[in-house]
Amino acid sequence: xxxxxxxxxxxxxxxxxxxxxxxxxxxxxxxxxxxxxxxxxxxxxxxxxxxxxxxxxxxxxxxxxxxxxxxxxxxxxxxxxxxxxxxxxxxxxxxxxxxxxxxxxxxxxxxxxxxxxxxxxxxxxxxxxxxxxxxxxxxxxxxxxxxxxxxxxxxxxxxxxxxxxxxxxxxxxxxxxxxxxxxxxxxxxxxxxxxxxxxxxxxxxxxxxxxxxxxxxxxxxxxxxxxxxxxxxxxxxxxxxxxxxxxxxxxxxxxxxxxxxxxxxxxxxxxxx
Amino acid sequence: xxxxxxxxxxxxxxxxxxxxxxxxxxxxxxxxxxxxxxxxxxxxxxxxxxxxxxxxxxxxxxxxxxxxxxxxxxxxxxxxxxxxxxxxxxxxxxxxxxxxxxxxxxxxxxxxxxxxxxxxxxxxxxxxxxxxxxxxxxxxxxxxxxxxxxxxxxxxxxxxxxxxxxxxxxxxxxxxxxxxxxxxxxxxxxxxxxxxxxxxxxxxxxxxxxxxxxxxxxxxxxxxxxxxxxxxxxxxxxxxxxxxxxxxxxxxxxxxxxxxxxxxxxxxxxxxx
Numbered sequence: 125x126x127x128x129x130x131x132x133x134x135x136x137x138x139x140x141x142x143x144x145x146x147x148x149x150x151x152x153x154x155x156x157x158x159x160x161x162x163x164x165x166x167x168x169x170x171x172x173x174x175x176x177x178x179x180x181x182x183x184x185x186x187x188x189x190x191x192x193x194x195x196x197x198x199x200x201x202x203x204x205x206x207x208x209x210x211x212x213x214x215x216x217x218x219x220x221x222x223x224x225x226x227x228x229x230x231x232x233x234x235x236x237x238x239x240x241x242x243x244x245x246x247x248x249x250x251x252x253x254x255x256x257x258x259x260x261x262x263x264x265x266x267x268x269x270x271x272x273x274x275x276x277x278x279x280x281x282x283x284x285x286x287x288x289x290x291x292x293x294x295x296x297x298x299x300x301x302x303x304x305x306x307x308x309x310x311x312x313x314x315x316x317x318x319x320x321x322x323x324x325x326x327x328x329x330x331x332x333x334x335x336x337x338x339x340x341x342x343x344x345x346x347x348x349x350x351x352x353x354x355x356x357x358x359x360x361x362x363x364x365x366x367x368x369x370x371x372x373x374x375x376x377x378x379x380x381x382x383x384x385x386x387x388x389x390x391x392x393x394x395x396x397x
Numbered sequence: 398x399x400x401x402x403x404x405x406x407x408x409x410x411x412x413x414x415x416x417x418x419x420x421x422x423x424x425x426x427x428x429x430x431x432x433x434x435x436x437x438x439x440x441x442x443x444x445x446x447x448x449x450x451x452x453x454x455x456x457x458x459x460x461x462x463x464x465x466x467x468x469x470x471x472x473x474x475x476x477x478x479x480x481x482x483x484x485x486x487x488x489x490x491x492x493x494x495x496x497x498x499x500x501x502x503x504x505x506x507x508x509x510x511x512x513x514x515x516x517x518x519x520x521x522x523x524x525x526x527x528x529x530x531x532x533x534x535x536x537x538x539x540x541x542x543x544x545x546x547x548x549x550x551x552x553x554x555x556x557x558x559x560x561x562x563x564x565x566x567x568x569x570x571x572x573x574x575x576x577x578x579x580x581x582x583x584x585x586x587x588x589x590x591x592x593x594x595x596x597x598x599x600x601x602x603x604x605x606x607x608x609x610x611x612x613x614x615x616x617x618x619x620x621x622x623x624x625x626x627x628x629x630x631x632x633x634x635x636x637x638x639x640x641x642x643x644x645x646x647x648x649x650x651x652x653x654x655x656x657x658x659x660x661x662x663x664x665x666x667x668x669x670x
Contacts, residue, residue, distance in 0.1 A: 269642025
């Protein structure tokens, strides 16, 4: 175990660079912060390349560190608090970090996805800009039993520090498929047997409570401010909405995504026992 | 219209004091920040006592200011940016604020609530500590058509700047009932004909999808970290849970509250046409 005291240390600087999307793409790795998230990465079977912790964290999070070590391939480092700051994204960081290989499942191509069995339910997110929203949507998807999420158009990165925190590690385990233009890919998805449901805040759309989700289904959800692209809505098989008893405009994006996914999974589960 | 240039101005200092819960309680008033929220307060029929804005805000939010003025009882003030800072809770404040009377509906007593017709669906929140969570829950409740929320135990204040922001003004329109100890009040609620449903993350509890919500129903939700008090769970008529297809522990508090309220309202709506 090496002891790093200098903020100029190259290993730490390389790890800190992973706070940025470009470095993550180039290196196929990401930086994980916090005792629970690091242990979760290890428990999810990810390759943990390196582990960094402060003296204080080593004492406080011994059990978590042990879990991470089980999956550690390279080296662990004891770092001074001033060095740990370089790796921290939060103000009150716990002082434990690890560098992990980005899991192959999170880099599934559309071609690979189309070769998989056409069954069950997926989520497609279009142009989500806020990493916390992205994380929360992934977390809810996983909780409800949705294992594949298509990230379409200019979506933020699921492995940024904020998205990881909001997602509680859901990105470690989900199949994530990057799709440049959902609109252009919809005909291929339909040909393969997928049914697509564009969610819109429009009371003239079909009610989500009345849809048949026993078919292979993709729920398509847009970003908080602007919703889905008009061409995406037009190219989906169905336009669905949450029938509102109260003030429709008041439902926020993550509550609305949770209800849409819940309805899809509830009905899927009803028809599949 | 008065022009305030000094940070020592008494009117501004009295308004700024309303950022704190104690002053809000004493004065029966609260401070509202942002063009949309101020206009929403006015549109919701609240008494707007005073209005503060910077020169820049006056130019940018003319239409919003007009809406607020329609309900303004006292004075409006043009304030310098340095003065506006005293009223701001956000870093990038829009520079528009108003002081409103706390609506009487938000100070409904349990006695008053028990005298109201026993029908429909309510939400009860116990010991919510995070104002953003509280705001989001109120916003979702209103969106789904729940008009009464019981705030039980040591709940944070629905009229704090953060809770108002998260709630998008839901607190202006909901009937809010403060309940010191929910456990002690449950027998009275049951006697009046209310059915209570304690939500728990426990797969042995009754499934929320299989409950009868056609009766007058109160969904009882606890705080993010610790859930409901054991004595509250024991005193409720039912223990309900969201049947999970995925990783149950992954669903966050606001997504779970949204799904619970949605199930209650969906079924209530089914049985009431």
